Amino acid sequence: xxxxxxxILIALDASExxxxxxxxxxxxDPRGAxxxxxxxxxxxxxxxxxxxxxxxxAATWPLKDMEAEISREITDSVRERVARFGIxxxxxxxxxxxxxxxxxxxxxxxxxxxxxxxxxxxxxxxxxMLGSTANAVLHGAPCDVLTVRIRG
Amino acid sequence: MKxxxxxxxxxxxxxxxxxxxxxxxxxxxxxAKLSVVTVVKPLTHVYxxxxxxxxxxxxxxxxxxxxxxxxxxxxxxxxxxxxxxxEVHVSVGAPVTQIIDxxxxxxxxxxxxxxxxxxxxxxLLGSTANGVLHRAxxxxxxxxxKG
Numbered sequence: 421x422x423x424x425x426x427x428i429l430i431a432l433d434a435s436e437x438x439x440x441x442x443x444x445x446x447x448x449d450p451r452g453a454x455x456x457x458x459x460x461x462x463x464x465x466x467x468x469x470x471x472x473x474x475x476x477x478a479a480t481w482p483l484k485d486m487e488a489e490i491s492r493e494i495t496d497s498v499r500e501r502v503a504r505f506g507i508x509x510x511x512x513x514x515x516x517x518x519x520x521x522x523x524x525x526x527x528x529x530x531x532x533x534x535x536x537x538x539x540x541x542x543x544x545x546x547x548x549m550l551g552s553t554a555n556a557v558l559h560g561a562p563c564d565v566l567t568v569r570i571r572g
Numbered sequence: 573m574k575x576x577x578x579x580x581x582x583x584x585x586x587x588x589x590x591x592x593x594x595x596x597x598x599x600x601x602x603x604a605k606l607s608v609v610t611v612v613k614p615l616t617h618v619y620x621x622x623x624x625x626x627x628x629x630x631x632x633x634x635x636x637x638x639x640x641x642x643x644x645x646x647x648x649x650x651x652x653x654x655x656x657x658x659e660v661h662v663s664v665g666a667p668v669t670q671i672i673d674x675x676x677x678x679x680x681x682x683x684x685x686x687x688x689x690x691x692x693x694x695x696l697l698g699s700t701a702n703g704v705l706h707r708a709x710x711x712x713x714x715x716x717x718k719g
Contacts, residue, residue: 424597444711447574448601558705558714564594567705567712 425564429532430458431523431557432498437570441538442505444568448536453506459526460498460512461519462490487516520556528562536566575602575711579680581609581671581704584645587686587717594715595684596653604682607659609674610646611667612638635664668703675710684713 430445432438445456491514499509515522527535539554558565580595582588592608599606614635643662650660661678663670675683687701705712 424594448598555705558702561714561716564716565714567714569709569711 425534426455427457427530427532428455428534428536429523429527429530430456430502431519431535431537431553432458432460432501433538433553437538438498438501440570441536441568442502442507444566445536446505446507448534448566453508453511456502456507456511457526457530457532458498458502458507458512459515459523460494461515461517461522462487462494463517463519491516519553520560523557524560524562532563534564534566535561536568538568538570540570575599575604575682577605577607577678577680578602578682578684579607579609579671579675579678581611581667581683581685581700582646582649583686584610584642588646588649590717591684591686591715592649592653592655594713596655598682598684598713605659606653606655607661607674607678607680608646608650608655609661609663609671610642611670612642612662612664613667614664639664667700668707671700671704672707672709675708680710682711682713683708684715686715686717688717 425448428445428448430441432441446453495512495514498514499512502512503509513526515526523535523537526532535557537554537557554567558567575598578595578599580592582591588610595606595608598604612635639662643657643660646662647657647660651657661674663674671683671685674680683704685701685704687698701714705714
């Protein structure tokens with residue numbers, strides 16, 4: 421892909437499967453790590469607690485502190501992971517929000533020309549064959565997208 | 573992980589050039605084999621609802637002709653990218669099914685496909701690209717068709 425993709429954004433989740441995505445992404449460009457950016461998006465905690473009044477909940481819980489702590493932990497683990505693929509730690513960005521939205525926004529911010537994202541394989545039902553995040557990223561992506569099938 | 577066999581799925585429009593150019597680059601990077609597939613929709617799909625039985629012979633001829641034309645047109649574009657005619661596959665049927673079948677038959681580990689990006693209108697990913705993405709058992713590189 422020499423000359424074609426200059427800024428490749430790898431969207432990772434915090435799971436072990438990220439290695440498969442990193443492997444596929446880094447095989448794309450023999451010029452080395454310089455083309456790569458990595459982002460991991462953490463969905464907001466409120467999203468997981470539907471029906472609860474967010475404001476009162478936030479007031480009783482040091483949510484921001486927790487998010488900062490989670491962000492630190494995730495950033496450290498993602499940095500460690502990408503280092504094994506020769507990608508510099510300062511290329512890692514951890515964001516909070518709806519994954520597809522944040523990935524699109526980050527791709528635009530860094531002017532990525534390719535997004536690489538993992539997707540779970542077949543689950544037997546047509547509508548869930550593509551991971552929901554991968555699907556959302558594909559629709560409305562500002563650039564080309566490489567979907568990597570996660571095995572096993 | 574390097575790709576070994578890349579399948580570029582194209583239609584017979586000018587956009588095929590964009591898809592083929594990228595597929596060629598990736599294939600070169602990975603020292604992979606590059607194959608091309610194009611799908612001709614059967615006449616019964618084009619004229620849905622029409623009773624085609626009485627037209628069977630015409631339909632078959634039409635499809636054979638369309639297939640031959642597609643082979644020539646796609647073959648010419650593929651040849652520009654160094655893909656020989658043996659690696660150009662033309663099939664008749666539903667595009668998604670045919671692309672997936674061809675990929676599986678060839679043992680392709682990456683499908684490269686174009687998709688229209690129509691921001692703001694709501695149709696964000698081409699239906700063929702979308703179908704392929706959902707059904708492919710291998711990696712898929714989706715190329716945003718510009719303009």
